[in-house]
Amino acid sequence: MSRKSPAPAVGPRVAVIGAGSWGTTFGKILADGGASVVMWARRAELAAEITESKRNSRYLAGINLPRTMTATTDLAEAINGAEQIYLSVPSQSLRENLAAIKPFVERTDVPIVSLMKGVEKSTGLRMSQVIEQVLECDPARIAVASGPNLALEIAREQPTAAVISSLSAETAEAVARRARNRYFRSFVNTDVIGTEFGGVLKNLIAVAIGIVDGVGYGENTKASIITRGLVEMTDFAVAQGAQPETLQGLAGLGDLIATCQSPLSRNNTAGRLLGQGYGYKDVVAQMQQTAEGLASVAPVLQLAKQVGVDMPIVRQVKMVLDGTMDPRDIAPHLTTDDDQPQGERTHNDQNSGGGALRRALQRAFDQFRHGGRSAAGDRS
Numbered sequence: 001m002s003r004k005s006p007a008p009a010v011g012p013r014v015a016v017i018g019a020g021s022w023g024t025t026f027g028k029i030l031a032d033g034g035a036s037v038v039m040w041a042r043r044a045e046l047a048a049e050i051t052e053s054k055r056n057s058r059y060l061a062g063i064n065l066p067r068t069m070t071a072t073t074d075l076a077e078a079i080n081g082a083e084q085i086y087l088s089v090p091s092q093s094l095r096e097n098l099a100a101i102k103p104f105v106e107r108t109d110v111p112i113v114s115l116m117k118g119v120e121k122s123t124g125l126r127m128s129q130v131i132e133q134v135l136e137c138d139p140a141r142i143a144v145a146s147g148p149n150l151a152l153e154i155a156r157e158q159p160t161a162a163v164i165s166s167l168s169a170e171t172a173e174a175v176a177r178r179a180r181n182r183y184f185r186s187f188v189n190t191d192v193i194g195t196e197f198g199g200v201l202k203n204l205i206a207v208a209i210g211i212v213d214g215v216g217y218g219e220n221t222k223a224s225i226i227t228r229g230l231v232e233m234t235d236f237a238v239a240q241g242a243q244p245e246t247l248q249g250l251a252g253l254g255d256l257i258a259t260c261q262s263p264l265s266r267n268n269t270a271g272r273l274l275g276q277g278y279g280y281k282d283v284v285a286q287m288q289q290t291a292e293g294l295a296s297v298a299p300v301l302q303l304a305k306q307v308g309v310d311m312p313i314v315r316q317v318k319m320v321l322d323g324t325m326d327p328r329d330i331a332p333h334l335t336t337d338d339d340q341p342q343g344e345r346t347h348n349d350q351n352s353g354g355g356a357l358r359r360a361l362q363r364a365f366d367q368f369r370h371g372g373r374s375a376a377g378d379r380s
Contacts, residue, residue: 011036011068012035012036013035013036013037013082013083014082014083014086014178015037015078016030016037016038016078017040017079017085017097018041018087018088019039019047019059019071020059021155022088022115022149023039023115024039024056024059024060024065024151025149025155026088026115026179027039027069028065028066028154029180029184031069032066032181032182032184033181033184036068037069038078038082039069039070040071040079041073042073046058046071047071047072049071050065051070051071051072054066060151063156075104079101079104083110085110085113086113086115087127088115089116090116091116091117091120091127091295092118092295094127094131095120098131098134098135099134102135106135109138109141110141111143111166111175112131112135112137113142113143113145113179114128114131114142114143114144114196115145117202118203119299119300121296121299124299126192126197128192128196141171142166142167143164143165143166143171143175144166144192144199145162145164145165146165146198146251147255148160148254148258149162149255150258150264151264152264154183158183159184159185160183160184162185162187162250163187163189163250164186164188165189165190165191165192165194165195165196165251166188167190168190169190172189172190176188191245191246193237194237194242194244194252195251197233197236198237198242198246198256200296201232201236201314202229202233203267203296204297204313204317205232205233205259205260205314206259206265207271207294207317208225208313208317208330209222209225209261209268209271210269210270211275211317211320212225212275212327212330212331214272214273214276215276215328215330216275217331221331222260225260225331226260228313229260229313230252230253232309232311234247235309235311236300236303239304270283270294271317274320279323297314297317297321301314301318317330
């Protein structure tokens with residue numbers, strides 16, 4: 001007589017809204033950390049596959065999902081009773097999804113966690129700002145997650161880390177305690193602006209890296225773009241109110257490296273197609289998943305203009321997207337549009353000293369010196 005496997009322990013109930021690659025992966029992270037996870041999926045067949053087969057074959061082929069993960073097409077069923085709610089929908093459809101969610105959360109105080117890395121095209125708002133505006137909730141209740149988080153690698157349980165940020169340290173720590181397991185570690189900070197913009201801006205630099213990769217340029221070109229891209233990211237984010245250290249942490253430098261170097265990156269892939277000569281509409285048609293960087297280019301440049309920050313790399317990515325620049329012409333212009341030699345420092349360095357890259361390298365050195373622990377900034 002065969003024995004039945006013991007039923008999985010029922011942990012705290014959490015909801016994940018959105019069952020794409022990242023939403024499903026984060027659901028797995030939470031389930032492997034001990035939570036009982038209910039996913040919301042738009043398509044009934046996907047919800048059934050997650051619940052019955054413990055698979056998401058379209059977005060995470062070959063990955064077995066935990067038994068404590070189920071899915072539904074019913075928002076109320078997904079959200080009711082959840083201690084935390086994670087949002088993983090395309091940034092440009094967040095507002096309409098929040099309108100549907102609002103009736104189920106407006107009388108609760110559960111944390112709302114954004115897993116998205118984009119800005120709203122029509123308003124230039126960060127995702128946490130859209131959440132606050134639509135749900136009319138206390139911003140201290142909102143958290144954001146960011147870092148070097150390529151979904152398929154994490155779904156395969158390859159070790160990585162992320163940062164959870166909220167204006168409330170208590171909220172950030174509560175989410176970080178839930179979003180960690182043996183292969184995924186969460187750090188915390190209270191710099192929501194820097195954490196969100198780090199996740200947005202690295203996508204734009206990854207598109208640039210994809211473009212030059214598609215053209216056929218080599219490692220020198222890509223290393224130059226990544227390095228100067230970090231300067232653009234830091235200048236922009238600090239002008240918006242971020243702490244420069246955040247851009248040298250997991251949400252900035254960490255995410256930038258992962259997204260720029262990996263063929264798993266949707267933004268890198270989109271850029272590569274552009275570099276190979278495909279037009280914007282053709283790239284969108286070929287991408288099975290959303291590349292947030294493509295939609296964020298124009299609003300980021302508008303925000304940069306408002307605060308007087310020059311972003312030559314991002315500006316020329318837009319020219320390629322618009323079809324006004326040949327991808328092969330992009331590399332000579334990515335670092336400067338001025339023949340006059342320029343200093344390497346960021347605008348922020350005029351007050352704080354040292355280059356963004358030097359500070360990032362010093363930060364990495366400090367972490368090695370402290371046995372892998374961060375001496376400052378993101379806290380475990």
